Amino acid sequence: MRVRLRARQGGRRVDLALGLLLAVGALTGVAANTIGVNWPLDLIQIHAAAALAILLLAPWKYVVIRRGLGRRRRGAGTKALSLALLFFVLVTVGSGLLHSTGRVEFAGPLTLMQIHVGAAVGALLALAAHFLGHGVRPRRADADRRALLRLAVLGAGAGVATAAWDTGVATDRRFSGSVPKKDLEVTAWFDDAVQRLDPATWRVQVGAAALDLAFVTGLPHESFTAVLDCTSGWYSEQRWEGVRLSAVLAAARVPMAGRRSVEVRSATGYARWFGAGTLDDVWLVTGVGGRPLGYGHGFPARIVAPGRRGFWWVKWVTSIEPSSRPAWAQSVFPLS
Numbered sequence: 060m061r062v063r064l065r066a067r068q069g070g071r072r073v074d075l076a077l078g079l080l081l082a083v084g085a086l087t088g089v090a091a092n093t094i095g096v097n098w099p100l101d102l103i104q105i106h107a108a109a110a111l112a113i114l115l116l117a118p119w120k121y122v123v124i125r126r127g128l129g130r131r132r133r134g135a136g137t138k139a140l141s142l143a144l145l146f147f148v149l150v151t152v153g154s155g156l157l158h159s160t161g162r163v164e165f166a167g168p169l170t171l172m173q174i175h176v177g178a179a180v181g182a183l184l185a186l187a188a189h190f191l192g193h194g195v196r197p198r199r200a201d202a203d204r205r206a207l208l209r210l211a212v213l214g215a216g217a218g219v220a221t222a223a224w225d226t227g228v229a230t231d232r233r234f235s236g237s238v239p240k241k242d243l244e245v246t247a248w249f250d251d252a253v254q255r256l257d258p259a260t261w262r263v264q265v266g267a268a269a270l271d272l273a274f275v276t277g278l279p280h281e282s283f284t285a286v287l288d289c290t291s292g293w294y295s296e297q298r299w300e301g302v303r304l305s306a307v308l309a310a311a312r313v314p315m316a317g318r319r320s321v322e323v324r325s326a327t328g329y330a331r332w333f334g335a336g337t338l339d340d341v342w343l344v345t346g347v348g349g350r351p352l353g354y355g356h357g358f359p360a361r362i363v364a365p366g367r368r369g370f371w372w373v374k375w376v377t378s379i380e381p382s383s384r385p386a387w388a389q390s391v392f393p394l395s
């Protein structure tokens with residue numbers, strides 16, 4: 060009786076620790092994949108450490124699971140849910156670790172990152188259902204000295220495992236988790252098809268002015284390097300030639316007084332809003348690596364927004380319009 064009771068206590072704590080690790084993994088994953096700036100904390104290392112800590116706890120969880128599945132009074136639904144959660148967590152951790160090696164990008168038609176994010180969402184849904192079914196609620200007594208000591212040991216173990224993985228197995232990653240690529244890849248956020256716009260008839264509408272390509276390429280261009288970091292898990296540093304949006308607006312004599320943002324829209328309808336205060340740091344680009352943009356990369360003109368993730372880098376730009384909508388009033392991720 061005493062032994063069983065202690066085993067149950069152990070199970071509770073393993074579950075609490077796993078729940079905590081999944082939460083840390085989800086938060087660091089979303090943050091690393093949304094935010095384009097380098098923080099003093101290397102988010103992706105914390106993300107990896109949470110994943111490795113989950114694996115370190117696996118032997119203990121295995122004991123708990125075997126006991127749970129053997130119990131008759133647990134319904135088939137609960138068991139199926141537990142197995143689904145296990146499956147999603149293993150796929151999430153496995154695809155993440157595989158991605159960090161930089162050797163594999165696709166599994167069938169899907170990118171590893173699509174599988175990673177999809178499985179993570181599945182895991183969080185299963186976890187929520189699992190919790191509603193038989194939630195382990197933290198109790199005061201869970202945080203006794205021994206439990207905290209074990210948590211510290213687990214943290215140290217995860218730290219060592221992360222350092223070993225990083226030096227021995229993983230490739231060089233950015234703080235976002237993205238792996239390097241020499242060349243850009245043609246990528247769409249969702250399902251935009253590559254546009255082959257005719258340079259003779261292309262115009263970019265800027266306020267009341269419809270600028271043609273000769274006008275845009277005639278604006279004084281600057282050359283600069285910037286890293287495109289796609290949420291599908293790769294990045295590439297390139298040299299770009301372009302004009303700051305503030306300069307484009309000035310050349311078209313478009314007043315920004317009282318406006319909160321500019322809406323940059325693509326021939327495909329894809330659009331992002333850039334805050335009025337950021338227009339010196341967002342570029343309308345017509346060349347990369349000393350050549351005009353390729354069709355796949357947004358010819359004849361695209362956005363380059365250094366420090367922001369790839370989904371801000373609108374391709375095939377056809378309008379740049381001052382807007383009274385604040386930039387924060389758009390969805391964090393594009394919706395189409």
Ligand SMILES: Nc1nc2c(c(=O)[nH]1)N[C@H]1C(S)=C(S)[C@@H](COP(=O)(O)O)O[C@H]1N2
Nearest residue numbers: 244245246247248289325329356369372374
């Ligand atoms: N019009 C349009 N622009 C777009 C996208 C898109 O789907 N449609 N995808 C964005 C995303 S998610 C990325 S990562 C970059 C990819 O640029 P590349 O194809 O030149 O590598 O373009 C961005 N610009």
Ligand SMILES: [Mo]
Nearest residue numbers: 289290369370
């Ligand atoms: Mo992307």
